[in-house]
Every structure is written in C-alpha cells, then in structure tokens.
Amino acid sequence: MPESVLKIRDVMKSFGGLVAVAGVSMDVEKNTLTILIGPNGSGKTTLVNLVTGVYKPDRGKILFDGTDITGFPPHEVFRLGVSRTFQIPQPFRKLTVLENMLVVHPGNPGEGFLSSLRRNGWRKFEEEAVERAFELLKFLNLGHLWNQEAEKLSGGQMKLLEVGRALMAGAKLLIMDEPIAGVNPVLAHDIFKTLRKLKDEKNLTVLTIEHRLDIALRYVDYVYVMAAGSMIAFGKPEEVVSDRRVIDAYLGG
Ligand SMILES: Nc1ncnc2c1ncn2[C@@H]1O[C@H](COP(=O)(O)OP(=O)(O)OP(=O)(O)O)[C@@H](O)[C@H]1O
Ligand SMILES: [Mg+2]
Structure with a gap:
C-alpha cells in the first residue's frame, strides 16, 4: 500500500x-x-x-x-x-542568496535574544547551516550565485531560491x-x-x-x-x- x-x-x-x-x-x-x-x-x-x-x-x-x-x-x-x-517570508531583496537561506533555518539562534548572546551556539549553527545551505544551492544550480543579492536574480532563479528556502x-x-x-x-x-x-x-x-x-x-x-x-x-x-x-x-x- x-x-x-x-x-x-x-x-x-x-x-x-x-x-x-x-x-x-x-x-x-x-x-x-x-x-x-x-x-x-x-x-x-x-x-x-x-x-x-x-x-x-x-x-x-x-x-x-x-x-x-x-x-x-x-x-x-x-x-x-x-x-x-x-x-x-519573501526573499529579502538586499540580502545575498546564501543569507536568504540562512535566515529561514529553524536552528537560527537569532530568533531568540538570549540564545543570540551565546557565541558558541552561533558558531555551531553557522557551520551546519552554511554547509546545508551550500549543498542545497548547488543542488538547485544556484551555487555560483551564493553571494549575489536576491534582487539581481531572474524570476525563475527566484522561484528556485524559494524552493531552497522551503527545504532549508x-x-x-x-x-x-x-x-x-x-x-x-x-x-x-x-x-x-x-x-x-x-x-x-x-x-x-x-x-x-x-x-x-x-x-x-x-x-x-x-x-x-x-x-x-x-x-x-x-x-x-x-x-x-x-x-x-x-x-x-x-x-x-
Ligand atoms: N476569499 C474569497 N472570497 C470570496 N470568493 C472567493 C475567495 N477565494 C476564492 N473565491 C472564489 O472561489 C472560487 C474558486 O477560486 P480559486 O481561487 O480557488 O480557483 P482556482 O482554481 O485557484 O482558479 P485559478 O486557476 O484562476 O487560480 C472562485 O469562484 C473564486 O472567485
Ligand atoms: Mg488559483
């Protein structure tokens, strides 16, 4: 079944x-x-x-x-x-493709004021999240655009970034x-x-x-x-x- x-x-x-x-x-x-x-x-x-x-x-x-x-x-x-x-949330136009991926990561310690003070928390989050974000961007053929501002993407690339953010x-x-x-x-x-x-x-x-x-x-x-x-x-x-x-x-x- x-x-x-x-x-x-x-x-x-x-x-x-x-x-x-x-x-x-x-x-x-x-x-x-x-x-x-x-x-x-x-x-x-x-x-x-x-x-x-x-x-x-x-x-x-x-x-x-x-x-x-x-x-x-x-x-x-x-x-x-x-x-x-x-x-x-719609992609932030002024943020880069990579940053747009990172802000939707559920482990983002930036969501809480206190946890954002815990530096080690940030570092661990960054390593894991950045790795996952790059892996997904490559998968979506957006890897080479990681440092591009979202507003410079084409309509189709923007759709792919939306998919990437959903996965993230x-x-x-x-x-x-x-x-x-x-x-x-x-x-x-x-x-x-x-x-x-x-x-x-x-x-x-x-x-x-x-x-x-x-x-x-x-x-x-x-x-x-x-x-x-x-x-x-x-x-x-x-x-x-x-x-x-x-x-x-x-x-x-
Ligand atoms: N919030 C709403 N208030 C009143 N009527 C609505 C509302 N949302 C949808 N409708 C009506 O419900 C019906 C179905 O609309 P819906 O948007 O679900 O169709 P759809 O299949 O998505 O159409 P399309 O292919 O054009 O996007 C339509 O008659 C629409 O006018
Ligand atoms: Mg519809």
Missing part, C-alpha cells in the same frame, strides 16, 4: 453563497510529484488554502503525516513540514501554486526537472497547481482534476488527458 503524506477528506468551503470547494477528497502519496489542475475558478487555490491553514474548512478533515491538521493555523501547519513557497526550513511537503506562470519555457522545464530531482534524491513530496500542462504533465506522477469545486478525475497524466470528463470541463470552462 502506498503511503499518503496528505489526506483530504470531504472538505468543503463556501464564501457567502458561493461554494468554492464542495466536498473534496484527495491523497498525496509520499515521494511523488502530484499536480492539481482545473479551469479558472475551479477551487484549486482555495483547496491549498484549506490545507495550509489560511482558511478553515466548513466541513471535512485534513491529515498530514498522520496528524489531524484540520483548522490548524498556518504557522502550525508550516512547523509540521508543509511549506507553501509564499508562506516563507525543513519542508517535507512542498506546495506550489503555479510555479512556472510567466517563466520562460527553458527555465520552466528546469524548474520542473528540479522538482523531480528533489523528489527522487531528497525524498521530498511535491504538490503543485499549474495551468501550463504542455510542460508540467511531462514531469508529474499523478494528476488530480477539479472543476466547479469538485474533484472530477484522478490518474496518471496519460489517463487523465484522455478522460472525457476532463476534456468536457476544459471545453466547457
């Missing part, structure tokens, strides 16, 4: 009279790259907002790694290992909402290749929303499809693209 790291069960969310997510269930299997697709307004971002604690569901349950996180506030969900790239913060499940929107095709492929590599070599699970299916579907293991607030299909990419309900949802939407 494959193990689900994320289980969503019959989750519902309305805004006034509008039912954005109408009783949706979904499983994200550990160590997979899973994509959530669907026409505009079908409820994808709302579902992710329910998982990450931005909204509380009106009904239903959400489990992460065996813990019932239904209704948990965002920082709690994040602390358990669910990183949505924008949940991490200890993410087990990385959730991305349209990671390649507005990114040039070469970098867009690079980003999905990197997500795959993270999955294969760093044991990460990735859930992504994306509209650019021509690129994204080549890299993903599983596809979930939403339409008008409901989950209408699930399967491998080749199964889903030939599913009549999916074709109709896109043509109708």
